[in-house]
Amino acid sequence: MFKGLKPILYGGREVWPLVEGGKGVSATNHMSSGAWAAAGGIGTVSAVNADSYDAEGKIVPQIYNALTRKERHEELIEYAIAGAVEQVKRAHEIAGGKGAININVLWEMGGAQQILEGVLAQTKGMVAGVTCGAGMPYKLSEIAERHNVLYLPIVSSGRAFRALWKRAYHKVPQLLGAVVYEDPWLAGGHNGLSNAEDPLVPQDPYPRVKALRDVMRAEGIADSVPIVMAGGVWYLRDWDNWIENPELGQIVFQFGTRPLLTEESPIPQAWKDRLRTLDDGDVLLHRFSPTGFYSSAVRTPFLRDLEARSERQIPYSKQEAGDHIVQLDVGVKGKNFWVTPHDRARARDWAAEGYTEALKTPDNTVVFVTEESKATIRKDQTDCMGCLSHCGFSSWKDHDDYTTGYLADPRSFCIQKTLQDIAHGGDPEDNLMFAGHAAFNFKTDPFYSNNFTPTVKELVDRILTGD
Numbered sequence: 058m059f060k061g062l063k064p065i066l067y068g069g070r071e072v073w074p075l076v077e078g079g080k081g082v083s084a085t086n087h088m089s090s091g092a093w094a095a096a097g098g099i100g101t102v103s104a105v106n107a108d109s110y111d112a113e114g115k116i117v118p119q120i121y122n123a124l125t126r127k128e129r130h131e132e133l134i135e136y137a138i139a140g141a142v143e144q145v146k147r148a149h150e151i152a153g154g155k156g157a158i159n160i161n162v163l164w165e166m167g168g169a170q171q172i173l174e175g176v177l178a179q180t181k182g183m184v185a186g187v188t189c190g191a192g193m194p195y196k197l198s199e200i201a202e203r204h205n206v207l208y209l210p211i212v213s214s215g216r217a218f219r220a221l222w223k224r225a226y227h228k229v230p231q232l233l234g235a236v237v238y239e240d241p242w243l244a245g246g247h248n249g250l251s252n253a254e255d256p257l258v259p260q261d262p263y264p265r266v267k268a269l270r271d272v273m274r275a276e277g278i279a280d281s282v283p284i285v286m287a288g289g290v291w292y293l294r295d296w297d298n299w300i301e302n303p304e305l306g307q308i309v310f311q312f313g314t315r316p317l318l319t320e321e322s323p324i325p326q327a328w329k330d331r332l333r334t335l336d337d338g339d340v341l342l343h344r345f346s347p348t349g350f351y352s353s354a355v356r357t358p359f360l361r362d363l364e365a366r367s368e369r370q371i372p373y374s375k376q377e378a379g380d381h382i383v384q385l386d387v388g389v390k391g392k393n394f395w396v397t398p399h400d401r402a403r404a405r406d407w408a409a410e411g412y413t414e415a416l417k418t419p420d421n422t423v424v425f426v427t428e429e430s431k432a433t434i435r436k437d438q439t440d441c442m443g444c445l446s447h448c449g450f451s452s453w454k455d456h457d458d459y460t461t462g463y464l465a466d467p468r469s470f471c472i473q474k475t476l477q478d479i480a481h482g483g484d485p486e487d488n489l490m491f492a493g494h495a496a497f498n499f500k501t502d503p504f505y506s507n508n509f510t511p512t513v514k515e516l517v518d519r520i521l522t523g524d
Contacts, residue, residue: 059294059523064097065283065307067234068185068207072099072156075520076285078313079103079161079188081246081491082473083480087144088321091151092513094158099309101188102148104160104176106133106444106473107140119477121442126451127459130443134168138175145176149183157185159209163247164192165348167443167455170200177204186234191247191350192446193221198229207234209285213241213249214265215272222276235309236273237285238266242342244288245313245493247350256342256351262286263299270306280306287311291495291502294523312520314493318505320512324480331355331485333505337497347450347469355490359475367468369407369425370418371400388415388425416467419449424467437471444473 064071077093079085079101086108090100109117119136121129141160148158160180162173169189177184177200184204189197190211201208210226212218218236226233241248242259250256266284273282283306290296290310299308316322318329341356345363354360374381374395383401385394387408394415396404404415404425412425416434426434441451448454450469452461472489479488499505504519511519 059297060300061523062293062300062521065309067099067283068157070157070185073097073517073521074283074307074309075099075517076159076287076309076311077101077316078245078287078311079159080313080317081163082106082476083108084317084322084324084476084491085161086323087147087151088323089316089319089513090144090158091148092319092321093316093517094148094152094156096514096517097156098517099157099159099185100148100152101159101161102141102144104137104141104144104162104172105166106137106477107144109136109140109143116481121440126441126443126453129441130167130453130455133442133444134171134175137168137172138179141172141176142179145180145183149180158183159186159188160184161188164189164194164197165350165446166191167445167453169194169446170196173200174203177206188237190237190239190249191348193217195221195225198226198232201232202229205232207232209233209235209237211237211239211249211287212269213239214251215269216251217249218269219272219276222272227276230278233278233282235283235285236269237287237311238262238269240265240286240288241351242288243494245340245353245496246491247346247348247352248342250342250351256344262289266299266308267304270304273306283307283309285309285311287313288493289495291315291498292524293520297523314496315498315520316513316516317492318499318510319516320510325482325485327482328479328485328490329510331490332492332496332499333508335492335496335500340492340494340496342494345469347448347466347472348445349447349449353492353494355485355492355496357486357488357490359486359488359490363468363470366424366426366430369412370422370468371396371404372420372422374421385415385423388413389423394423417464418468419464419466426467434467437474438465440474441471442473 075098085103090102093100123129186207188209197208241250346352375393380397381395407425414431415423438451446455449466452465475489
């Protein structure tokens with residue numbers, strides 16, 4: 058028997074302890090977040106390169122005209138602030154004074170602090186809190202204090218939260234709205250797996266969340282400050298023992314993947330249709346992201362191509378050494394590529410299959426790609442507009458000398474390009490399709506049978522029943 062949820066106080070108002078996950082580039086916007094708040098929950102506007110609109114209400118394409126990467130980065134920041142401000146204002150209007158509106162930013166997005174300051178300065182009284190992960194957002198609390206909003210760091214361990222608290226957050230305890238525990242094995246998008254954790258061996262979230270609460274208690278943080286369970290949440294009845302559990306304190310549940318398939322969800326129909334076809338295991342935890350983080354996405358042909366690209370990879374030395382006793386004679390110009398005889402044979406086979414171009418990686422390896430792929434990779438690297446604070450794919454960095462100091466990595470991809478494309482009508486199969494590992498439930502959950510697509514209100518009502 059599902060014991061049910063009770064409303065909580067958040068930002069001075071009563072809301073359901075249900076958060077809409079703030080999904081990256083244009084996958085969560087004013088329509089979905091405003092509707093989630095109107096249904097009594099906490100809606101989340103994604104402030105990651107959000108859409109703006111022209112006088113006719115059409116989405117303004119984010120086109121970069123500047124010649125230098127640094128100038129394009131400035132254009133990106135302008136787009137990002139204008140878009141997020143517009144989305145917050147529209148969401149606030151839709152919410153009609155109900156629920157609450159958060160904004161979500163990635164600490165590792167390019168110009169994150171500037172964008173956050175710019176958005177909050179123009180949306181006073183509309184934003185209840187800021188969720189922020191993808192990195193260690195030490196400065197989040199001081200930015201929140203400047204604008205008098207709650208802050209909700211996203212972490213995947215008690216250890217990470219302790220580091221944030223000790224270094225910065227203890228100075229602004231009164232605005233800590235919640236701590237989001239994002240499960241690295243279950244959540245969609247970027248995941249905070251540490252080097253000590255095995256991506257192939259998921260851990261039970263309960264002990265990890267209990268450990269997080271223990272850290273919070275040790276620092277004097279009240280049990281009424283919620284922990285948000287994010288990742289893998291579908292049926293609340295599966296989490297019944299978490300609700301009103303004195304070991305865990307106040308728990309709030311975040312839904313990232315499930316709200317994608319609603320009437321108000323802004324993602325294109327082809328993406329919504331694809332979600333209904335997923336089976337258990339179709340979401341892959343991988344490490345191709347230019348952020349350097351692990352992330353979880355549907356194993357589309359786009360992702361399979363990245364997997365295959367990395368498999369067509371061999372190490373080389375710049376001089377004859379150890380087992381590297383033969384010179385590579387396909388895919389490269391010059392003679393300073395020494396490899397093993399076995400690897401040269403593999404490289405010749407790949408070249409015969411059409412993978413004729415060898416591209417150097419930062420790890421003293423080369424990957425073999427087609428001429429067409431090489432041209433796309435090079436163009437995408439050249440067109441970089443600095444959407445990340447550090448990008449492995451283009452070797453961009455958003456400060457100091459604007460370079461990571463490493464060779465651009467052809468095993469990765471332009472994340473801005475693919476996320477903008479899939480959100481604005483591009484073929485889901487040709488793009489990165491982020492999703493949580495519970496997405497297979499769209500196929501098996503009777504709620505979605507006969508192609509039913511709920512409104513956000515219908516989804517929230519359904520969630521509250523335990524289903």
